[in-house]
Amino acid sequence: MFQPLFKENRLHKTDLIAPVFVDETIAARKPILSMPGQSRIPPGTVGEVAETLWDCGLSAMVLFGIPAHKDARGSGAFAQDGVIQKAVQTIKRAVPDMAVITDVCACEYTDHGHCGIIGDTPCGPDLLNDPSLDLMAKIAVSHAESGADMVAPSCMLDGMVAAIRNTLDGAGYEALPIMSYSTKYASALYGPFREAADSGYAFGDRSTYQLDPANAREGVRESVLDAEEGADVLMVKPAGFYLDIITSVASIGLPVAAFQVSGEYAMIKAAGGNGWLDERQVVMESLTGIKRAGADIIITYFAEDVAGWLDEEQ
Ligand code: PBG
Ligand code: ZN
Numbered sequence: 001m002f003q004p005l006f007k008e009n010r011l012h013k014t015d016l017i018a019p020v021f022v023d024e025t026i027a028a029r030k031p032i033l034s035m036p037g038q039s040r041i042p043p044g045t046v047g048e049v050a051e052t053l054w055d056c057g058l059s060a061m062v063l064f065g066i067p068a069h070k071d072a073r074g075s076g077a078f079a080q081d082g083v084i085q086k087a088v089q090t091i092k093r094a095v096p097d098m099a100v101i102t103d104v105c106a107c108e109y110t111d112h113g114h115c116g117i118i119g120d121t122p123c124g125p126d127l128l129n130d131p132s133l134d135l136m137a138k139i140a141v142s143h144a145e146s147g148a149d150m151v152a153p154s155c156m157l158d159g160m161v162a163a164i165r166n167t168l169d170g171a172g173y174e175a176l177p178i179m180s181y182s183t184k185y186a187s188a189l190y191g192p193f194r195e196a197a198d199s200g201y202a203f204g205d206r207s208t209y210q211l212d213p214a215n216a217r218e219g220v221r222e223s224v225l226d227a228e229e230g231a232d233v234l235m236v237k238p239a240g241f242y243l244d245i246i247t248s249v250a251s252i253g254l255p256v257a258a259f260q261v262s263g264e265y266a267m268i269k270a271a272g273g274n275g276w277l278d279e280r281q282v283v284m285e286s287l288t289g290i291k292r293a294g295a296d297i298i299i300t301y302f303a304e305d306v307a308g309w310l311d312e313e314q
Helices: 043-055 083-094 129-146 160-170 188-196 217-228 240-250 262-273 279-293 303-313
Strands: 016-023 039-041 060-066 099-104 118-121 124-127 150-153 234-237 256-260 297-300
Touching: 016 043, 016 083, 016 303, 039 043, 043 083, 043 303, 060 083, 083 099, 083 129, 099 129, 129 150, 129 160, 150 160, 188 262, 217 234, 217 240, 234 240, 240 256, 240 279, 256 279, 262 279, 279 297, 279 303
Parallel strands: 016 039, 016 060, 016 297, 060 099, 099 150, 234 256, 256 297
Antiparallel strands: 118 124
């Protein structure tokens, strides 16, 4: 009977951010096969999707875009009439109070699938850090101009937060917060996302700019650097395998978001769908564990389900 009184951590709907994939190339919802229950949505329905999330009590979403055209420089990512730019405007018209967060990266927009500009290096073709910084800054400003409430750069470039902060400030967006994917591991758990966001890469991998899963100190240092560059929210990604990192990053002192990624979702869905695990209980346990580790905010594909379950618990 006293158990609720002593409960140290609780999930709230206001902790959750729902990811949404907006696909410019489709006219109807398209299920993501490796993420049962998730779909890409056509641009025409983003307003309704936002209304549905809002009606469930969710107040934040993060947008990923799939453009009609890709090129080597990812120019669709900063186009004024790009898929994300239009989606942000539509959502802010439909649900003005929804916190609209945009993923700032180029991998969905480049024909090679990497997160920025590719060029020749002494070690072969690879992501070029500094030319890619200008691209990220341009993308962030275009999202700000469309009305985004927060930008979330996810490319793990060196100097990414400082470049975006400077450019946003110069464009008059001093107050626009940056949620940096500051501690992002080169994880196999992003597999289903490649299908979801059509961002598989043509060559190489992302281990030259994402972190080695074996490294804890390096992971924390990456978040410290982003905090120094002006990040407003830090992020650890993936979440469930990296709880120790969440705890360490929380001690930096900024709000911490954890991204329960596509592969974490897929694993739970697969076991749940087969009757091998109780999906609802495992989802709540996984998210409670992520909060207990120290996350303030959780990005999760289960957001809408959890909102419903929290209502039932009351
Ligand atoms: C884009 C991006 C990725 C994810 C979020 N933003 C893919 C990647 O970094 O390879 C992964 C999210 C997920 O797996 O759910 N850079
Ligand atoms: Zn990317």
